[in-house]
Amino acid sequence: MAYTDIDKPDDYFNTKLYTGTGATHNITGVGFQPDWVWIKRRNTLRDHSLFDSVRGVQKQLASNQSDAESSSANYLTSFDTDGFTVGSSSNVNASSDTYASWNWLAGGTASSNTDGSITSSVSANTTSRFSIVSWTGSGATATVGHGLDIAPSMIIIKNRDETQSWIVGITSNVFTWSSDYLRLNLIDAKRTDGGGTLFSSAPTSSLINVGSNTATNGSSDNMIAYCFAEKKGYSKFGSYTGNGSTDGTFIYTGFKHAFFMAKKTSGTSAWIIHDNKRNVDNPIGKALFANSSDAEYDYSGDGTPIVDFVSGGFKYRGTASGMNASGGSYIYMAFAENPFVTSTGIPCTAR
Helix, strand or coil: CCCCCCCCHHHCEEEEEEECCCCCEEEECCCCCCCEEEEEECCCCCCCEEEECCCCCCEEECCCCCCCCEECCCCEEEEECCEEEECCCHHHHCCCCEEEEEEECCCCCCEEECCCCECEEEEEECCCCEEEEEEECCCCCEEEECCCCCCCCEEEEEECCCCCCCEEEECECCECCCCEEEECCCCCCCEECCCCCCECCCCCCCEEEECCCHHHHCCCCEEEEEEECCECCCEEEEEEECCCCCCCCEEECCEEEEEEEEEECCCCCCCEEEECCCCCCCCECEEEECCCCCCCEEHHHHCCCCEEEECCEEEECCCCHHHHCCCCEEEEEEEEEEECECCCCCECCCC
8 A cells, every 4th residue: 555655744734823912923833934824814804914935025915805915014024943923914913813824835945947938936845745936927828837746736826916816726527727717816616718818728747837818927927826736645636526415525535634725616605714723623613715804704603514524534514505515516625634544554543
């Protein structure tokens, strides 16, 4: 049997919860120096705040907005050896407010990548198969090196300079790269790009294939992409069909989950985010929404818990249309708390 070679997923991804102070605040306990930090205020309305080491500190993008990148000395001010430091911005550090941060390890300082027709700056982790890619758009069909040595299963792209939606592509049986796309900041169903202007074709083991659309390759615009390829026992990206039952669909991923985001592709719904720190036990009811500034919502509080994180995947316990409508089509991205079986052959236990 082939086992995972990542026995400790939290060396590469970790959720860290914290309470704001309203003054410079060093967040520790992540377990590594993150390259991508995604922060959301939990207890009240506030935009999401996304930072990465390739764009640099103090530069924010909001997953729920189409806005261009903004800068402030009061945003995230440093990536640290065991976490990060934030300033006084209420998006990331209002006094006494509660926050969730999701943290990924890429490859540290970016390097130049000349694999594509456009030279890119890439921070890539080939072990966990995650890379952050920056380039200047050409406004025409082009290729961009992503640094992973394997075709990404999911790519999230944002034009940093323009008011443009976040564009998401995913390898699944409900998605065709050259004709389909999703928008992270909106609730709409899967959309059609008939001319392949967003992604001209599926990514390869070295390249992102972008078209001429401003959202993915705006002329002279600064672009950023987050690229993920599957890693056995650590990450999984795919699709499933809901059954509309409280004894819901079970999806095998090969691990117990630390982070899970899903989106209905066959109709309108939120991008729903769950993790293993806001709910430490099943069922998993506390949700945040990548497309919305809304505060955290607890589905279990209204009697409709959503999902269980089990040793080998996830199992639905609710019938909410956004995650388990009968016959509904969905895509998901998931990262592990523990692999189902480690490299030593030791199985993971359920929660």
